[in-house]
Amino acid sequence: MKGNETGVSSGSIQKDPDPEQKAALISRRSLIAGVSGAVVLLGIGGVARVAVGDTPLRPPGGQDEQHFIGTCIRCGRCQNVCPRDAIKTCEFEDGIISARTPKVNYRLGHISSGYKRLREAQTPLLGLLEAEGSGFCDFCNLCIENCPVGALVAFDPASEWIGEAVLATDRCIAYEKLGGCRKCVDYCPFDAITVDEFRRPVVIPEKCNGCGVCENICPASSYRTYHNDTRRGINVHVNEQGRPA
Amino acid sequence: MKINILRRITLAVAFLAVVVGLVLNAGTGTFSSFGWQAIAAICPLGVLESFVASRTIFPRALIVLVVTAVFVIIFGKAFCSWLCPVVPLRSLLRVKTWKALLKHKNGKEVNAQIRVNPTDISADIPTDVKTPPTCKHCSGCASQRTKLDSRHLILGGTLLSAAVFGFPVFCLICPIGLTFGTVILLWQLFGPNEVGLALLLYPALLVLELLVLRKWCVKFCPLGALLSLLSLPNRLFRPKVDSSQCLRMKGVDCSVCIDACPEEIDPHCQQDLHDCSKCGLCAEKCPASAISIPFRQKNSSKSVLP
Incomplete structure (x- = not known):
């Protein structure tokens, strides 16, 4: 045992206490x-701070990573409440600091039906709320309302984003065979994806709020992995720059 | 006996409530925050860490923190023995528990800690001999605890690390959080989910904390330290020793209540009773039935209190 001479009375060992004296402040x-x-604890904090991985895709309102990681107590309520099952928990693979914090996952779950209703709806947001299925964000705000410590702050899907949808040109079927697929273009409830002259999808970042419908329905690598990762033809990425106006 | 059964039922019901909430996707959460929508209990240590780390105060959490403090003043550290899943988990992980269970099945009495046979005492000790109480500090306690212990330092370390590194560090390794983290992962096995190494790592961390650091609750838990500080003003549901019945007051070397206490306190020692988790084991185990847990102490020995 190493000697710990940190001022606090070294004579305060509990053996043979002086009957007159009150209890010692602390034993050695x-x-x-x-x-x-x-x-x-300080060591764990330091290691976790050093060994940060890529910032995970946070639920809506958790885009300010500094605020989010400082506030989140890893209680799991947002994950528990999400009606679309789009929130999962990070594990150590996402960086020690993120363990048990929530992340958004658009690759599990599916949009089963209700697509037509979604597209015909007056406002895209309402359509998204009415759509059936899981694995995307319909901005219902339940996670934000349920967050007990305010790690998820108020979120406006009209001007903010969860992340930016980015095409993976090495995966996208339309890039492999021109015009081969336009599912994301058809499904995007916010008309944030158009096609270029070669009928390949192009994301308009000004309109994208990262709802994840495109990633969810993208057929590329949805059933198998070609390159040892689970990327699809279009993926929602973290973009801390914020959504362009 | 009754109070202990009630306690175990409460423990089981609370745990099951979390599991049912998880299964139904009700959004009720885990013990870190349990409730419905904005009305939810939050872990007071988590809230403090969150405030310190983010250097902002979230009003709703502050209100809950105050309500929690009031709750703790009324019920003391009752969370530790009536709700916290770590206590049953720790005993489940121990070989000792299983041995005791097996022994119990074989008909042997487990509660063999009683060193004296209570029926013999009245015969053994002459009624006129008044042996002074064994304790030197106050009336009748065998061992008084120090004012601060390792838990309090770890509580300080918890808040310090949150302040320095800007995130609730202790939440990462909190055994309560890890327990429910494991439950969530187990539940995720029944669905379209990716389960990684964490399903092994969380239980491994739990085992490390609860088995290697054997006395987690009394020596390391910063939440217990916070609750014990918050329950300093607590005066309700405190164990009360009837000194006319107590064997130790009659000069018998009896420490059954101390041995039974999971918080390792002596119910005779008024100064330590803020650490009482109201489990009722001392009252249950006392061979002379000298200990009761009244709602209020009627003739409270105020002179002894600090």
Whole structure:
């Protein structure tokens, strides 16, 4: 055992206590255990801060990563409440600091039906809310309302984004065979995807709010993995720059 | 006996409530925050860490923190033995528990800690002999705890690390959080989910905390330290020793209540009772039935209180 001469009365060992004296402030063993525990916590904090991975895609309102990671207590309520099952928890693979914090995953779940209603709806947001299926964000605000510590702040799907939809040109079927697929163009509830002269999809970042419908329905690599990752033809990426106006 | 069964039922019901909420996707959350929409209990340590780390105060969480403090003043550290899943988990992980269970099945009495046979005492000790209480500090306690212990330092470390590194560091390794984290991962096995290494790592961390650091609750848990500080003003549901019944007051070397106490306190020692988690084991185990847990202490020995 290393000697711990940190001022706090070294004579405060509990053996043979002076009957006249009140209880000592802290025993030496407690001091050592406590200080080591505190040091371990500081060490974990440091390691977690150093070994950060890529910022995970956070639920709506958690885009300010600094605020989010500082506030989130990893209670799992946003994940638990999400009616679209789009929120999952990070694991150590996403960086130690993010373990058990929420991340958005658009690759599990499916849009089963209701697509027509979605497209014919008066406002895209309403259409999205009425759509059936899981694995996308309909901006219902439940995660924000349920967050007990305010890690998820108010979110406006008209001007902010969860992340930016980015085409993976090495995956997209339309890039492989020109005009081969336009699912994301047809499905995007916010008309944020158009086609270029070669009938390949192009994302308009000003309109995209990262709802994830495109990633969800993208058929490229949705059933198998070609390149040892689960990327699809179009993926919602973290973009901390914020959505262009 | 009754109070202990009630306690176990409460533990099980609370745990099941979380699991049912998870299964139904009700959004009720885990013990870190449990409730409906904006009306939810939040882990007070988590809230403090969150405030310190983000250097902002979220009003709703502050209100909950105050309500929690009031709750703790009324019920003391009751969370530790009536709700916290770590206590049953820890005993489940221990070989000792299983051995005791097996022994119990074989008909042997497990509660063999009682060193004296209560029926013999009245015969053994002459009624006129008044042996002074064993404790030197106050009336009748065998061992008084120090004012601060390792838990408090770890509580300080928890807040310090949150402030320095800008995120709730302790939440990463909190055994309560890890327990429910594991439950969530297990539940995710029943759906279209990706399950990674964490399903092994979370339980491994739990085992490390609860088995290697054997006395997690009394020596390391910063949440317990926070609750114990918050329950300093608590005066309700405190164990009360009837000194006319207590064997130790009669000079018998009896420490059944201390041995039974999961918080390792002596119910005779008024100064330590803020650490009581109201489990009722001392009252249950006392061979002379000298301990009760009244709602209020009627003739409270105010002179002894600090």
